Amino acid sequence: MSDHAEKLTPTEYIQHHLGHLAHDLTPNxxxxxFMTVHFDTxxxxxxxxxMMCLGFWLATRKATSGVPGKxxxxxxxxxxxxxxxxxxxxxxxxxxxxxxxxTLFCWILLMNAMDFIPVxxxxxxxxxxxxxxxxxxxxxxxxxxVPTADVNAxxxxxxxxxxxxxxxxxxxxxxxxxxxxxxxxxxxxxMFPANILLNIVELLSKPVSLAMRLxxxxxxxxxxxxxxxxxxxxGFGGAIAASVLGLGWGLFHILIVILQxxxxxMLSVVYLxxxxxxx
Amino acid sequence: xxxxLTLFAxxxxxxxxxxxIATKIWPPLSNAIEERQKKIADGLAAADRAKQELxxxxxxxxxxxxxxxxxxxxxxxxxxxxxxxxxxxxxQDALAEAARQRAAAEAEIANLSAKAKEVxxxxxxxxxxxxxxxxxxxxIDAARxxxxxxxxxxxx
Numbered sequence: 001m002s003d004h005a006e007k008l009t010p011t012e013y014i015q016h017h018l019g020h021l022a023h024d025l026t027p028n029x030x031x032x033x034f035m036t037v038h039f040d041t042x043x044x045x046x047x048x049x050x051m052m053c054l055g056f057w058l059a060t061r062k063a064t065s066g067v068p069g070k071x072x073x074x075x076x077x078x079x080x081x082x083x084x085x086x087x088x089x090x091x092x093x094x095x096x097x098x099x100x101x102x103t104l105f106c107w108i109l110l111m112n113a114m115d116f117i118p119v120x121x122x123x124x125x126x127x128x129x130x131x132x133x134x135x136x137x138x139x140x141x142x143x144x145x146v147p148t149a150d151v152n153a154x155x156x157x158x159x160x161x162x163x164x165x166x167x168x169x170x171x172x173x174x175x176x177x178x179x180x181x182x183x184x185x186x187x188x189x190x191m192f193p194a195n196i197l198l199n200i201v202e203l204l205s206k207p208v209s210l211a212m213r214l215x216x217x218x219x220x221x222x223x224x225x226x227x228x229x230x231x232x233x234x235g236f237g238g239a240i241a242a243s244v245l246g247l248g249w250g251l252f253h254i255l256i257v258i259l260q261x262x263x264x265x266m267l268s269v270v271y272l273x274x275x276x277x278x279x
Numbered sequence: 280x281x282x283x284l285t286l287f288a289x290x291x292x293x294x295x296x297x298x299x300i301a302t303k304i305w306p307p308l309s310n311a312i313e314e315r316q317k318k319i320a321d322g323l324a325a326a327d328r329a330k331q332e333l334x335x336x337x338x339x340x341x342x343x344x345x346x347x348x349x350x351x352x353x354x355x356x357x358x359x360x361x362x363x364x365x366x367x368x369x370x371q372d373a374l375a376e377a378a379r380q381r382a383a384a385e386a387e388i389a390n391l392s393a394k395a396k397e398v399x400x401x402x403x404x405x406x407x408x409x410x411x412x413x414x415x416x417x418x419i420d421a422a423r424x425x426x427x428x429x430x431x432x433x434x435x
Binding site for chain 2: 025036046057063064103
């Protein structure tokens with residue numbers, strides 16, 4: 001839709017929008033090697049996380065048990081909803097589950113919601129900023145505004161949840177109890193090779209499925225948006241069609257954004273709860 | 280989808296946000312919520328208590344009013360009784376006084392008439408003597424005819 005997009009082929013246009021603003025710390029070893037950092041993901045997720053914390057802090061700063069202000073009431077409703085969901089799914093004693101659930105839900109929700117900013121607005125602004133401030137070619141500046149459409153961000157959260165699961169299991173059962181269950185559940189001690197294999201697969205599949213579900217949904221959503229904007233570049237009719245389709249997909253995406261954040265939070269809480277249960 | 284250092288940076292960031300929420304945000308807010316819940320529960324309990332107290336007070340007031348009405352009735356009854364007693368007594372006194380006065384008057388009348396009779400009798404006796412003297416043309420000796428004179432006087 002933007003000026004430069006019309007000079008690109010659709011493939012180039014989509015590839016441009018799916019590129020990260022990456023900085024390779026070791027450019028001599030390999031291009032886009034492991035020591036690369038995605039600046040756009042980092043900056044967006046940090047800014048949104050900071051926004052979340054500041055928003056909550058504003059409500060907490062003047063938190064009163066008397067009549068709450070409007071913002072405090074709103075934050076309380078949101079956090080109490082998450083707290084209620086977490087308490088329904090988790091029956092242990094840990095005080096950490098609710099903060100984990102709050103962080104997951106609100107942070108993911110904000111990051112997913114970046115999908116609603118039209119991609120070409122972001123590309124235009126980042127191009128202008130990149131060329132004006134850093135002297136880069138505006139078409140070479142990539143900026144992915146949706147951190148959850150970067151598999152690094154979703155995997156980072158699910159792996160953190162994975163370690164929290166291990167931590168919860170160890171705290172509830174001790175190292176001996178945890179290893180004992182790894183060997184004996186679910187088929188009894190004589191089937192320990194099968195048990196161990198099954199348990200490891202089960203354990204590892206949880207963070208992978210968490211991360212891939214969220215990443216897939218957001219990445220897919222982004223690509224559908226991009227295809228719609230490619231349609232918009234065809235001409236006047238295409239622009240009209242793209243507007244209608246974009247609106248439809250955007251409305252549908254509201255559901256996905258909230259649902260995926262909720263699913264990630266709920267499953268994390270359920271996994272944490274499961275790890276504390278004795279088999 | 281290339282996995283790189285971003286993963287670790289993001290994981291650290293996520294852990295840091297959890298820490299911030301767990302230490303700075305959720306405890307004060309949930310404390311405020313719980314405190315408010317307690318306040319509301321207390322308030323509701325107080326309202327219930329006040330309602331009960333009001334009902335008790337109403338019952339007590341109604342009781343007092345009923346008692347006062349009974350008392351007032353008794354007092355008016357007694358007052359009526361007393362009033363009739365006083366009136367009766369006054370009536371009786373008046374009757375007694377009237378009877379006494381009449382008796383005194385009657386006694387006085389009897390006394391006066393007796394006196395008048397006595398005076399008349401003596402005058403009649405004297406008149407009779409004088410009449411008899413005139414008839415007889417001579418003096419009657421009162422001493423001699425005392426017995427006769429007295430007889431005439433009693434006859435009158």
